[in-house]
Amino acid sequence: xxxxxxxxxxxxxxxxxxxxxxxxxxxxxxxxxxxxxxxxxxxxxxxxxxxxxxxxxxxxxxxxxxxxxxxxxxxxxxxxxxxxxxxxxxxxxxxxxxxxxxxxxxxxxxxxxxxxxxxxxxxxxxxxxxxxxxxxxxxxxxxxxxxxxxxxxxxxxxxxxxxxxxxx
Amino acid sequence: xxxxxxxxxxxxxxxxxxxxxxxxxxxxxxxxxxxxxxxxxxxxxxxxxxxxxxxxxxxxxxxxxxxxxxxxxxxxxxxxxxxxxxxxxxxxxxxxxxxxxxxxxxxxxxxxxxxxxxxxxxxxxxxxxxxxxxxxxxxxxxxxxxxxxxxxxxxxxxxxxxxxxxxxxxxxxxxxxxxxxxxxxxxxxxxxxxxxxxxxxxxxxxxxxxxxxxxxxxxxxxxxxxxxxxxxxxxxxxxxxxxxxxxxxxxxxxxxxxxxxxxxxxxxxxxxxxxxxxxxxxxxxxxxxxxxxxx
Numbered sequence: 001x002x003x004x005x006x007x008x009x010x011x012x013x014x015x016x017x018x019x020x021x022x023x024x025x026x027x028x029x030x031x032x033x034x035x036x037x038x039x040x041x042x043x044x045x046x047x048x049x050x051x052x053x054x055x056x057x058x059x060x061x062x063x064x065x066x067x068x069x070x071x072x073x074x075x076x077x078x079x080x081x082x083x084x085x086x087x088x089x090x091x092x093x094x095x096x097x098x099x100x101x102x103x104x105x106x107x108x109x110x111x112x113x114x115x116x117x118x119x120x121x122x123x124x125x126x127x128x129x130x131x132x133x134x135x136x137x138x139x140x141x142x143x144x145x146x147x148x149x150x151x152x153x154x155x156x157x158x159x160x161x162x163x164x165x166x167x168x
Numbered sequence: 169x170x171x172x173x174x175x176x177x178x179x180x181x182x183x184x185x186x187x188x189x190x191x192x193x194x195x196x197x198x199x200x201x202x203x204x205x206x207x208x209x210x211x212x213x214x215x216x217x218x219x220x221x222x223x224x225x226x227x228x229x230x231x232x233x234x235x236x237x238x239x240x241x242x243x244x245x246x247x248x249x250x251x252x253x254x255x256x257x258x259x260x261x262x263x264x265x266x267x268x269x270x271x272x273x274x275x276x277x278x279x280x281x282x283x284x285x286x287x288x289x290x291x292x293x294x295x296x297x298x299x300x301x302x303x304x305x306x307x308x309x310x311x312x313x314x315x316x317x318x319x320x321x322x323x324x325x326x327x328x329x330x331x332x333x334x335x336x337x338x339x340x341x342x343x344x345x346x347x348x349x350x351x352x353x354x355x356x357x358x359x360x361x362x363x364x365x366x367x368x369x370x371x372x373x374x375x376x377x378x379x380x381x382x383x384x385x386x387x388x389x390x391x392x393x394x395x396x397x398x399x400x401x402x403x404x405x406x407x408x409x410x411x412x413x414x415x416x417x418x419x420x421x422x423x424x425x426x427x428x429x430x431x432x433x434x435x436x437x438x439x440x441x442x443x444x445x446x447x448x449x450x451x452x453x454x455x456x457x458x459x460x461x462x463x
Contacts, residue, residue, distance in 0.1 A: 031174055032174055075218075078198075078220060140271055
């Protein structure tokens, strides 16, 4: 690996070990590889949607180190030694998670591109606040953009999901 | 939207981080990455080295005693928003934190990052200006303290040297005894993710909240996105101080703000509109702060 006068070796890679959806994964990555690209392209976790790639759309939202984060604003190297959870971990044995069921029942998606991000943001919201009112829901989903639904069905779905989870 | 190559460093102590910043050419500290990553994705910044300070637990503190409130640089917006200590001591700080983007961004973004970005539209620079905060900076050579007023120099240009790290800020409590103080942070913005067109931080201390006509002992107002730097409008403050609050004093404070600002025109807000916002939100911030002081 050559080192130029910037003190930076040319295209270095680094070994990382990340716990993704409960499984430990070791990989060799360039530091500039975004966590979103690592999860979608290297790990083939296709629920991680790569949209704007600059922190605006929220489609790549995952749980990182215990809280939701936009994975295009994290580098995969930052996940070394950390835990990451994606929508793949929500359903068990093919059964939809109650939040996913609610999104399905309330028609909270049309094209579905943004849905993963909304599911992850909703999951954190309902874990912290099991009975949010409409304003709280809107605030909690403010980092996620949907260009199809106009949001109302998504907010309905969050309310329905809250009811489902309360009944469990 | 991929950043240029860089080398990644993850120090486990402040001393180690400062050594790296001193030794590495063209290095940037990496904290919440809610602004730097946008610049890097668009190749507006391409540092050769990133020094990840997320493991520096020693920069993650909120502490208050009788004299001051101290907040570490690595405290996340979400933690500021939910801090009971800050809600009791300096409520405009958590109010400002809650008005940054949405919760996913607030989970990651940090106090130090927002101050260091030096965006005149930012919430924390405005808070720091309003509350007369001191910024604490450290390098391998030592540490120093810079008043907010001197720290912000121009748009995204601050007094921080390249090998320095913001470690935290300290805010004096003496002007704001909670029982006689009201504070607020108002932001004018179209959507959560957008930068505010204008924001106003206000604080008012009265002599006796229970009096028929409480006298304003001290007033503070600072505006964001109204000039090249967060703008404390001292002339507006002095219009209120020393007397009970009147509509005439508020109107005079608003007029001084209209004149004091030097706003940059934006697509949906020309200079006159932003001056008018400065006038109106100076009045609203001071009114709200006063109402909370006497409540």
